[in-house]
Amino acid sequence: MGEDYKEVLCKMNKVDPWSVSEVKDYGKLLEEFGMSSIEEYKKRFDSFHYIRRGIIFGHRDLGKIVKALDGKKPFAMMTGLMPSGRFHLGHKMVADEIIWFQSLGAETFICAADVESYLMRDISFENARETALEEYLANYIALGLSEKKLHFWFQSDYINPYYRLRDMCSKRVTFNELKAIYGELTPGKITSALTQAADILHPQLDVFGGPKPTVVPVGADQDPHIRLTRDIASRLSADRAGCRDFDCIPPSATYHKFMSGLTGGKMSSSDPKSYIALREDPASASKKVLSAKTGGRETFEEQKKKGGQPESCSVYELYLYHLVKDDLELSKIYHECGGGEIMCGECKKRCAKMMSDLLSEHQRKIPSALKRAQKLIGKT
Numbered sequence: 460m461g462e463d464y465k466e467v468l469c470k471m472n473k474v475d476p477w478s479v480s481e482v483k484d485y486g487k488l489l490e491e492f493g494m495s496s497i498e499e500y501k502k503r504f505d506s507f508h509y510i511r512r513g514i515i516f517g518h519r520d521l522g523k524i525v526k527a528l529d530g531k532k533p534f535a536m537m538t539g540l541m542p543s544g545r546f547h548l549g550h551k552m553v554a555d556e557i558i559w560f561q562s563l564g565a566e567t568f569i570c571a572a573d574v575e576s577y578l579m580r581d582i583s584f585e586n587a588r589e590t591a592l593e594e595y596l597a598n599y600i601a602l603g604l605s606e607k608k609l610h611f612w613f614q615s616d617y618i619n620p621y622y623r624l625r626d627m628c629s630k631r632v633t634f635n636e637l638k639a640i641y642g643e644l645t646p647g648k649i650t651s652a653l654t655q656a657a658d659i660l661h662p663q664l665d666v667f668g669g670p671k672p673t674v675v676p677v678g679a680d681q682d683p684h685i686r687l688t689r690d691i692a693s694r695l696s697a698d699r700a701g702c703r704d705f706d707c708i709p710p711s712a713t714y715h716k717f718m719s720g721l722t723g724g725k726m727s728s729s730d731p732k733s734y735i736a737l738r739e740d741p742a743s744a745s746k747k748v749l750s751a752k753t754g755g756r757e758t759f760e761e762q763k764k765k766g767g768q769p770e771s772c773s774v775y776e777l778y779l780y781h782l783v784k785d786d787l788e789l790s791k792i793y794h795e796c797g798g799g800e801i802m803c804g805e806c807k808k809r810c811a812k813m814m815s816d817l818l819s820e821h822q823r824k825i826p827s828a829l830k831r832a833q834k835l836i837g838k839t
């Protein structure tokens with residue numbers, strides 16, 4: 460285990476989901492936190508490239524969702540967005556997952572975490588609203604999110620039973636447990652964590668039809684919240700002399716890997732060179748691809764002889780995650796690269812073209828998506 464990884468692990472373990480960046484070894488992550496590998500579901504869900512390719516690498520309790528699917532029983536999909544910065548390719552992963560679960564029939568719950576962005580990122584409620592609408596919701600809809608069976612809300616502005624549930628959650632966890640999960644605590648962290656627990660559990664409130672399996676698709680950094688919420692759920696629904704606080708099923712989750720940044724390192728909203736935003740000018744996105752960090756060799760000759768290294772190439776990652784859905788085509792690129800048949804210059808040009816086509820096509824859909832988004836949050 461490299462130092463780097465230890466550091467990250469330590470962060471994920473003891474500190475908080477508000478500062479995690481990169482993870483080097485996802486296998487170790489599964490072990491350390493007791494997530495399950497996605498392996499056993501690769502066949503079942505092989506039509507979804509995130510699962511087929513192991514981009515979604517882990518889960519908790521996904522079996523409950525599979526069971527609901529098999530029994531044609533209702534289930535919910537719940538996730539949240541932090542309305543800060545621009546909506547980039549890393550965020551697109553969550554959107555694609557939401558849309559996929561929706562296509563399987565999930566009742567869909569999406570929360571704009573404006574309380575969290577206010578407390579943890581110092582973003583005003585007004586700003587958060589604007590970002591949630593123009594960056595997140597508009598892009599979600601342009602990517603294919605449907606308004607059918609969709610609930611979208613702001614943490615600061617929702618229904619009473621949700622707030623009551625948050626208060627109930629606070630009774631079922633101790634200060635020391637929170638410290639063990641999040642490290643150094645602040646009142647803001649505590650409120651954010653408990654609000655997120657209410658986000659995740661509230662689709663099971665009576666007003667939404669009572670207990671049902673709920674899956675939460677997230678990046679691996681959100682696992683501390685999932686673990687906390689699962690514990691709270693079992694305590695809330697524990698039988699105390701024939702009486703329960705709240706009858707609910709501990710949530711399931713899927714975990715995806717983080718995308719690398721185009722400059723090496725992590726893809727981060729605070730570094731525009733590291734990401735491609737979905738509403739960014741296609742020409743500027745092309746430029747970023749053309750100057751991205753690759754797995755290429757020092758010299759042309761060396762690359763011809765030894766081949767490139769797609770495993771550590773941010774351009775290849777763009778193909779793998781977003782641009783090439785066909786496995787045969789992807790494997791062709793992989794082998795061309797590894798066999799030294801293609802050089803990075805040419806490969807980046809091809810990728811830049813694909814990326815700019817994807818963005819142009821996507822952005823054509825934005826105006827009507829924005830209108831639908833405004834309507835959805837009652838701002839017409």
Ligand code: TRP
Pocket residue numbers: 537538539540541570572575654655658659675677681
């Ligand atoms: N904390 C999440 C983030 O930083 C956002 C979020 C809020 C969320 N509530 C949630 C994610 C519920 C999943 C489920 O992105």
Ligand code: SF4
Pocket residue numbers: 753754755767768769772773774775796797801802803804806807
């Ligand atoms: Fe990456 Fe393409 Fe270069 Fe291979 S040839 S290292 S995939 S840019």
